[in-house]
Amino acid sequence: MAIAREAEPVSSLREIREAGLDREDLFGIYRSMLLTRGVEERGHILYRQGKIPGSFYTGRGNEAGSVGVATAMGPDDVGCPLHRDMGVHITRGVEPWRIFAQYMGREDGPTRGRDGNVHMADSQLGLLAMVSHLPAMLPVAVGCALAFRIREEKRVALGWFGEGASARGDTHEGMNFAGVRRLPVVFICDNNQWAYSTPTHLEYGCETLADRAQAYGFEGVVVDGTDVLAVYREARRAIEKAREGGGPTLIESMTLRMEGHAVHDDAFYVPKELFEEWAKRDPIERFRTWLRANAEMTDEEEDEIGAGVKRTLNQSMEKADASPLPDPSTVTERVYASVEDLDTPHHK
Amino acid sequence: MAIAREAEPVSSLREIREAGLDREDLFGIYRSMLLTRGVEERGHILYRQGKIPGSFYTGRGNEAGSVGVATAMGPDDVGCPLHRDMGVHITRGVEPWRIFAQYMGREDGPTRGRDGNVHMADSQLGLLAMVSHLPAMLPVAVGCALAFRIREEKRVALGWFGEGASARGDTHEGMNFAGVRRLPVVFICDNNQWAYSTPTHLEYGCETLADRAQAYGFEGVVVDGTDVLAVYREARRAIEKAREGGGPTLIESMTLRMEGHAVHDDAFYVPKELFEEWAKRDPIERFRTWLRANAEMTDEEEDEIGAGVKRTLNQSMEKADASPLPDPSTVTERVYASVEDLDTPHHK
Amino acid sequence: MAELTYLQAISDGLRGEMRRDKRVFVIGEDVGVYGGAFKVTLGFQEEFGPWRVLDAPLAETAIVAGCTGAAIMGMRPVAEMQFADFISCGWDHLVTVAAKQFYRAGTPVPIVVRLPSGGGFSGGPFHSQNPESSFAHIPGIKIACPATPEDAKGLLISAIEDPNPVLYFEHKHLYRRIKAEVPEERYATPFGKARVHREGDDITLVTWGAMVYTSEEAAAQLDDDGVSVEILDLRTIVPWDREAVLESAKKTSKVMVLHEDTRTGGFGAEIAATIAEEAFEHLDAPVKRLAAPDTPVPFSPPLEKAFIPQVDDVVAGLRELAEY
Amino acid sequence: MAELTYLQAISDGLRGEMRRDKRVFVIGEDVGVYGGAFKVTLGFQEEFGPWRVLDAPLAETAIVAGCTGAAIMGMRPVAEMQFADFISCGWDHLVTVAAKQFYRAGTPVPIVVRLPSGGGFSGGPFHSQNPESSFAHIPGIKIACPATPEDAKGLLISAIEDPNPVLYFEHKHLYRRIKAEVPEERYATPFGKARVHREGDDITLVTWGAMVYTSEEAAAQLDDDGVSVEILDLRTIVPWDREAVLESAKKTSKVMVLHEDTRTGGFGAEIAATIAEEAFEHLDAPVKRLAAPDTPVPFSPPLEKAFIPQVDDVVAGLRELAEY
């Protein structure tokens, strides 16, 4: 008894043009997806080289989901992406060298070495830094939407969560409040079929998580999370609906976590065939093929984008490595904010 | 788009006989409902006399809901009733004098003066004492069901919650876990249309809360909470289904909180017409009429039950008043349990 | 100056800030039409409308997290817990998100959570607690515990101005029992400055909240013994006024720390340990801690009386110190 | 006796109890097929089946509340938090239900929550915390913090036997780093009895968890100064061994209290305040507290090193005390 709508794939250039993207935008999306994967692949190398302390997570398999949604956001919209959503940071314009600096605990990472991994955000770009506790930022996104509603601004907040984190009370309290007040917020469930080693049937008992939207009085939609254009179209619909006062939407973006939970995990518990099956639907390869078939991307264009990404990555790693480690004597600083610290783009 | 089933009223004696109740049982239910209301009305008097410290809550309007469900429980089933569920305590057999002693903070109340109001339970009768935090006992009931499932016992746990408390994460985490593991638990939502002064449209955004059951992969049903027999029938169905391995059910029992939130609250915010409308559906009067029409309850029988309840109440108040206040020198005792304290019916 | 109850002072302070600053809004269970369980926001929804005085669902995490998000977007949320006890349901969001977001990510979270706290009226284990000590251990959170109507207003204004998460504990037992002159104009009472509630030379008594009045009664009894007690009302416990406390301790050489919350791991331990460490050479007696025993708050009056420190307990403790 | 790592000792202790007592079951995120984030329950599901080794949904409240209900129904649940940090999501159920149910209603809640805690490997603000102090303030909860493999096993067995909610903090940094002989037979290490990790005459150092080893290294350096340091490993902080601490304090007259958690309101304050009050006349120097500074746990190695008390910090503190 599925209740939520199932989104169709995007099949033609015309269709996606209607949804607001021109050819340049499409190339931009492709570039962001490549960059997203590249940043994480390079991060992995840095990790193996011992340059990244702590643990290391990637979002391989979720590049379409994260980039697709972020592309649909307006400039003044805000979002709380999680640990599989590097594509959101990239698409919003965080410079890759700062991400590498973050990974390596350097002073120029967005958290200045205070936090690691993708626990970061650039407030200039409308993003809020995630905490580890999942999905604590979801009800925080609802709070952002509340501010927009109180001030009657036409802005939208986005809250991401994993299908595993859907089990937490935070998900429920946030969605319920958003539904009651019809707040301008869009919820994105990155459903990658695993929560660490836990399969979905041990996480939730309903058919699709998008069905839960009706429990809160709003719309749910399931989208193929390897189809960046379908994700974009659905996100855009939901965001514009929220902007116009139509209330929240829950988008469930289906993909597979294509690696272990983190770098230490070989995902032995995931059936090999599942990986093989989903490898065929690799979001980047899928979009590349689409671009060749539907947007007439040439060899040249493709190479240029690929080479540009490589260049950016190389330069970024170098630049990041030049960033200093934080000065230990500053460890006790900035625990409490002073009034001047309120002078951020968010707070204005 | 309602999803949950709507339960029909019970119309004939034959029907309720099939559901497992004979004439004596019906009189027993009637007596429990009278006693429930009587205990709370007397409590109110004691409160006005200054004999009850703190605040004072009643469940007027919910006598059918609480008694109906408790009647459907098996002797080894357990439950976590809340503040509108005095009828559960009464039906399970808690002696009224101990409830008055509890109200008055006396040594013979189930919490020995450590807690007040209906924050109590007799573990001998399969009940767990509620905490104030709503609905914290709901996931605890799920934990009881987990123990039954691990030990493969044919026992069922019941967890109550108000429609207001449905907004809390506890509700969600408990139901989700129960759904995933198909645990033998039945959830009862006492939907009395108000959470303190807050109306339902500010509490949840869906049509009926029973619809939420599908979000957890189990069945939901809405029942008229003023029809004790319908409540009984649905509770029994759900309990026996859970007992046979059929997993959880969510029953939403619709009524109106017929008084203020607590004794200090005159409920000015509830439209008068609403009270008038629901007064016509008073669960006790409704059942009395049914008994006269369908079970041929005679004047004599009715009077006898009424007089018996009155007698019990009078004796109970007297007995309770003879119970001593706790000895202040014991205040620091029994913060930690010793191994001997595990010797309760629950723990065996 | 008008004579206001403690409760009116809170209400006035909050209303004033809402009039002054459009970014300030209140959210909580039943704060709207009902005016809050204790009527602090009575009439607010009429004046400010339903989007600045929001009846929240029964969902403390949604409230605290919602305030966090709104604050980061430039608002100045003031949340009301119906009882301080229910903040346990918002604990995670306060300590995990609000307290750490600035240190980690440079994002200030200027929220205020109002917490009607304290016992003395048979509220039982879940309507009487003073959970300030648990939070005082968490870096990134500030904590105010006003004792007087004047401070109730001034500290609330400071709390709203503050760019950090502030827990504002308002003692329910003072709401209507304590009345005093409160300046009508706007003023902000600074955090971290103790108030000398009563000057004295022989013993320093450090406390906050409702215990200020218990202390006062006890100190009056000590006067009859010829022992003069100085009462310091901390006003805020994060930050707390170490300088004032240490100075007074050095002057009197004997100190009692008193709080209504339970003893073990209570904030009194922090204060006592600090004095014992930093005024070591000035002390003529061990720093004495007086607090509730380590139990839940019991409901029944004789038990509750045995639980909450009473004037007699304080008198006995002060006498012991005096005789040391 | 076999030589076991700290982690193996926990694992062995738990497996033994599960074999012995059918009521014991484990629940947590990824404890089943995966064997837990740190592999403490590796192979357990194969041995005990999926209903005694339960992979929980990502839902700490469901886990803690579920354990509470199951415990009241006669089971002996052992929950695993994936990291101690996530217990903030179960805070309410621990302090509101589990801690108070016996006092209020006479219903014991014999649950154990295992909490992989502590820093030292760039886990950052949410994978490094030592949240024991927050809970130590809550009456009704017991807290164990083993430092050695032997205690890891013996305290876990005591925790499971205990009829109360027990938080069992296992320090991640000790998991594979610390190895020692552990008796093969079953034994229960009693709560509330400190262990003399090292005898000494001049200074008492009270600590627990991973800081025992930091203390040890520091004490060795003090030997060179001719100062002999006695190290007391508390093993459990609720209850804590006041007698042993006071006795040692009276013997040495100088005390340092050291913990990895942050300073203000940390449990060190309770210990220091108690010593300062009850051994007042025996002290030749103020009780010195050493702890992490009042900040979240920073990620980057130089910052984390500045945060967690290091051997050098302890040495410096001890020297100060020695010279006092």
Ligand SMILES: Cc1ncc(C[n+]2csc(CCOP(=O)(O)OP(=O)(O)O)c2C)c(N)n1
């Ligand atoms: C409240 C909380 N509990 C436990 C964890 C540890 N943890 C980190 S990621 C993870 C699995 C998350 O699964 P899901 O939400 O599906 O996100 P995914 O990692 O699959 O993208 C767990 C259990 C956490 N981060 N937060």
Ligand SMILES: Cc1ncc(C[n+]2csc(CCOP(=O)(O)OP(=O)(O)O)c2C)c(N)n1
């Ligand atoms: C977590 C929590 N927050 C706030 C309260 C204060 N409170 C007590 S009853 C109540 C309303 C409950 O509404 P509902 O769940 O519908 O139950 P009802 O009282 O209507 O039966 C509130 C807000 C509480 N008990 N628990």
Ligand SMILES: [Mg+2]
């Ligand atoms: Mg997942």
Ligand SMILES: [Mg+2]
């Ligand atoms: Mg209600």
